[in-house]
Amino acid sequence: MRILLDHFSKSFGSVRVIDDMTLEIKDGEMLALLGPSGCGKSTTLFAICGIHKVTSGRILFGDRDVTNVSSQERNVGVVFQSYALYPHMTVRENIAFPLRIRSLPEAEIKRLVNEMAGLVHIGSLLDRRPAELSGGQQQRVALARALVRRPNVLLLDEPLANLDAKLRLEMRSEIRRIQLETGITAILVTHDQVEAMSMCDRIAIMNNGQIIQIATPQEMYRNPRTAFVAGFLGNPPIAFIDAVARDGMLAVENADIRLPIPREADRVPEGTPVVVGIRPENLGTEGDAAIRGRVSFIETQGRENLYDITLANGKVLRSIQRVRDDVSLHDEVEWRVRSDQLFLFAQNGERL
Amino acid sequence: MSASRDIVEAAAVPAGAAAASAHPPRWRAGWLNSSRGLGLILLMPALVLVVLFFLMPVVLTGVFAFTNMSTATGISGGTYQVTPGALRELADRHGMDELAEKLGQPSFVVDEQGLKALEEMGIEPAIIADLREGHLGETHASRREFERMLRDLPERPDTRTVKRISGEFSRSLANSRFSSRESLLAAAEGVDPELTEEEKTALVQATYTGWVWTADNFRRMASSRDTVRILLNTIFFVATTLIIFNTAFAMLLAITTHYIPERPAGIFRIIWFLPRISPAVIYVLLWKWFAWDTGFLSAFLDNFGIRPRNWMLDTAANAWFFVIVINGFVGASMGMVIFSSAIKAIPESLFHAASVDGAYRWQQVRHIILPQLKWPILFVTCYQTLSLLTSIEQTLLATDGGPGGATEIWSLAIYHTALNNYAGNLQYGYGAAMALVLVVIGIVLSLIYLRVFNYRALVAKPRIEL
Numbered sequence: 001m002r003i004l005l006d007h008f009s010k011s012f013g014s015v016r017v018i019d020d021m022t023l024e025i026k027d028g029e030m031l032a033l034l035g036p037s038g039c040g041k042s043t044t045l046f047a048i049c050g051i052h053k054v055t056s057g058r059i060l061f062g063d064r065d066v067t068n069v070s071s072q073e074r075n076v077g078v079v080f081q082s083y084a085l086y087p088h089m090t091v092r093e094n095i096a097f098p099l100r101i102r103s104l105p106e107a108e109i110k111r112l113v114n115e116m117a118g119l120v121h122i123g124s125l126l127d128r129r130p131a132e133l134s135g136g137q138q139q140r141v142a143l144a145r146a147l148v149r150r151p152n153v154l155l156l157d158e159p160l161a162n163l164d165a166k167l168r169l170e171m172r173s174e175i176r177r178i179q180l181e182t183g184i185t186a187i188l189v190t191h192d193q194v195e196a197m198s199m200c201d202r203i204a205i206m207n208n209g210q211i212i213q214i215a216t217p218q219e220m221y222r223n224p225r226t227a228f229v230a231g232f233l234g235n236p237p238i239a240f241i242d243a244v245a246r247d248g249m250l251a252v253e254n255a256d257i258r259l260p261i262p263r264e265a266d267r268v269p270e271g272t273p274v275v276v277g278i279r280p281e282n283l284g285t286e287g288d289a290a291i292r293g294r295v296s297f298i299e300t301q302g303r304e305n306l307y308d309i310t311l312a313n314g315k316v317l318r319s320i321q322r323v324r325d326d327v328s329l330h331d332e333v334e335w336r337v338r339s340d341q342l343f344l345f346a347q348n349g350e351r352l
Numbered sequence: 353m354s355a356s357r358d359i360v361e362a363a364a365v366p367a368g369a370a371a372a373s374a375h376p377p378r379w380r381a382g383w384l385n386s387s388r389g390l391g392l393i394l395l396m397p398a399l400v401l402v403v404l405f406f407l408m409p410v411v412l413t414g415v416f417a418f419t420n421m422s423t424a425t426g427i428s429g430g431t432y433q434v435t436p437g438a439l440r441e442l443a444d445r446h447g448m449d450e451l452a453e454k455l456g457q458p459s460f461v462v463d464e465q466g467l468k469a470l471e472e473m474g475i476e477p478a479i480i481a482d483l484r485e486g487h488l489g490e491t492h493a494s495r496r497e498f499e500r501m502l503r504d505l506p507e508r509p510d511t512r513t514v515k516r517i518s519g520e521f522s523r524s525l526a527n528s529r530f531s532s533r534e535s536l537l538a539a540a541e542g543v544d545p546e547l548t549e550e551e552k553t554a555l556v557q558a559t560y561t562g563w564v565w566t567a568d569n570f571r572r573m574a575s576s577r578d579t580v581r582i583l584l585n586t587i588f589f590v591a592t593t594l595i596i597f598n599t600a601f602a603m604l605l606a607i608t609t610h611y612i613p614e615r616p617a618g619i620f621r622i623i624w625f626l627p628r629i630s631p632a633v634i635y636v637l638l639w640k641w642f643a644w645d646t647g648f649l650s651a652f653l654d655n656f657g658i659r660p661r662n663w664m665l666d667t668a669a670n671a672w673f674f675v676i677v678i679n680g681f682v683g684a685s686m687g688m689v690i691f692s693s694a695i696k697a698i699p700e701s702l703f704h705a706a707s708v709d710g711a712y713r714w715q716q717v718r719h720i721i722l723p724q725l726k727w728p729i730l731f732v733t734c735y736q737t738l739s740l741l742t743s744i745e746q747t748l749l750a751t752d753g754g755p756g757g758a759t760e761i762w763s764l765a766i767y768h769t770a771l772n773n774y775a776g777n778l779q780y781g782y783g784a785a786m787a788l789v790l791v792v793i794g795i796v797l798s799l800i801y802l803r804v805f806n807y808r809a810l811v812a813k814p815r816i817e818l
Contacts, residue, residue: 049708071707084705088723097719098709145709 077146430562597680602687
């Protein structure tokens with residue numbers, strides 16, 4: 001079902017947490033609300049499921065305006081960060097709870113619970129209590145409980161935050177599989193760009209209660225609208241250096257580095273101070289511009305090494321490359337960067 | 353700053369000294385460093401208080417329960433007193449009417465014991481000789497008869513001597529007091545030399561004024577109709593107050609305050625806490641003012657033509673109403689606080705989850721709150737049962753068991769028996785026995801609760817982790 005947030009605002013007292021947000025989630029799409037803590041992404045989620053009342057604006061499920069519909073009547077499935085399983089009920093009772101509340105016939109409840117338990121692979125755990133399950137199993141139960149009522153939309157609030165690294169990887173693909181199998185519209189709230197990029201069709205990146213950019217993960221990575229977006233996506237993160245447009249080139253202050261202006265950037269007037277973003281994977285052996293610096297740190301990652309390059313002006317760039325034997329700590333190096341992969345931002349963070 | 357430096361320097365001195373003497377400095381105060389020794393010392397005041405004010409009373413109650421101590425017997429030893437009451441007891445309880453009559457009647461016996469006493473007093477030997485020869489072994493039923501006989505002796509003793517002599521031959525025990533068993537029996541044998549062992553035992557028992565060991569208290573309790581009435585009163589009082597106020601009403605308050613905003617909820621809780629934190633005397637006095645024949649209730653109802661009366665003590669039903677409400681309002685606050693904090697301990701996300709799962713508030717109460725409040729409910733039930741069983745002050749101040757004993761509950765009955773009653777004979781022993789029974793009832797009830805609520809499972813370490 002299509003979900004539309006129409007000029008939605010939310011204030012707590014005098015604090016405006018969400019300011020005039022308009023967001024459309026297409027039917028069957030999985031959308032990530034990505035942003036740092038306090039950016040308003042959880043508030044948005046709570047507004048969609050009806051726990052928070054909206055201050056102004058509308059929320060539409062399909063064509064139905066649910067702005068003033070109680071959470072009990074909205075039929076949304078939510079997976080909470082802590083899973084919020086009912087500790088005194090067995091797994092079976094947990095999953096059946098939304099159906100029991102709706103007074104479905106017992107046979108129907110049994111059929112739906114079993115069907116859902118099969119989908120999320122917890123058929124053998126139905127008689128246990130939540131305390132007797134691992135984190136990943138609890139997560140599956142929470143998913144089953146959220147999905148069993150066939151909700152209009154599935155909301156996932158930091159669903160992987162409480163899992164260890166290996167389980168997180170597994171549940172990432174599991175949640176995506178289940179979402180695709182059921183074809184349900186889903187919204188994933190997360191602060192982890194890897195989760196957002198790997199699980200979702202589109203990402204809405206938020207900061208300070210506003211959506212900065214909505215795009216597919218690939219598009220957003222390749223073409224960030226602001227320095228904030230560029231800085232949020234990618235691991236290891238992008239590095240920024242200050243430069244000034246001079247003689248059709250970008251001169252880095254006090255570092256004797258001159259970079260060509262990327263082709264897609266608008267014309268940059270002479271003398272404009274700019275911020276240049278360089279992703280670690282783009283600094284290395286290939287390219288049309290040279291960057292000189294000293295290797296100040298080497299982090300071993302197994303397949304690759306992450307090198308910190310300190311420029312003459314003290315700024316640090318990062319480069320991720322295959323493990324090389326010819327570079328060691330404190331070496332002076334001259335590595336190359338492709339000018340068409342540089343991002344150019346104005347001082348206020350807007351992409352040039 | 354300087355203080356801490358002082359400490360450091362002070363600590364450094366023994367360390368230096370130790371280096372010189374090759375003994376570790378801590379060795380000297382070793383017991384202070386062991387947690388066992390120090391712990392015991394720090395515990396000592398508490399232990400003394402526990403022994404003095406808890407263990408001692410409990411033990412003494414157990415001891416007193418098996419005595420017939422009362423105001424009449426005192427709590428130290430007694431004497432042997434041949435009162436009319438004691439003689440009646442001898443006749444009625446032991447069936448020794450003859451002995452009782454004999455002991456009760458004044459009698460004057462001419463015997464060697466008396467004659468010897470006369471010799472020592474320096475009475476004329478001629479008189480003594482007359483008595484020995486002519487009258488040895490005679491018994492006279494009254495003083496007048498005996499003295500007439502004396503006056504008729506050949507020596508004709510004067511009146512003063514007659515009085516002195518007659519005193520020595522008086523062998524009546526009525527209204528005399530003996531400090532020991534031996535002197536009592538010696539005197540009794542003076543009256544009736546052929547006392548059997550059985551008669552001696554009965555006499556000693558009947559005349560003793562001090563307390564004795566006995567299990568009569570429990571026999572009396574088991575056969576008394578008052579016991580049944582007081583027991584039923586107590587069961588009614590505890591059950592009604594516990595169910596209506598201490599759990600149900602407390603739960604209602606806790607749930608209500610959970611769903612209203614924090615600030616009014618806090619004010620609401622404080623209001624319901626007032627009965628608990630205000631002194632019992634003032635709290636009950638307010639109720640009395642409210643219910644008196646010149647109080648608020650009467651004055652208000654007077655407007656509708658209802659005769660003013662003391663509503664609290666008007667009828668048994670009214671008295672019960674007030675006793676239960678007064679005690680209930682005190683008890684409800686505790687349940688409210690415990691249930692409130694237990695509800696607060698339920699993660700907020702569970703309520704969110706229940707809301708989006710479609711559960712409205714009453715369904716959340718039924719499916720989320722109540723099932724997770726099993727342990728607090730047990731605790732409050734158990735604790736309040738025991739405190740209601742032993743609670744006394746509100747009931748004492750409100751109705752004092754009235755009207756006509758209608759609201760006399762067990763603890764109040766103990767107080768009335770042992771410490772304060774109209775007759776003035778405070779029965780410590782019987783009261784202690786009643787208290788002992790109350791303790792046993794409390795222990796038995798606790799065990800039943802623990803069984804019913806499966807205590808062990810409840811106190812097991814919670815396995816939920818978030």
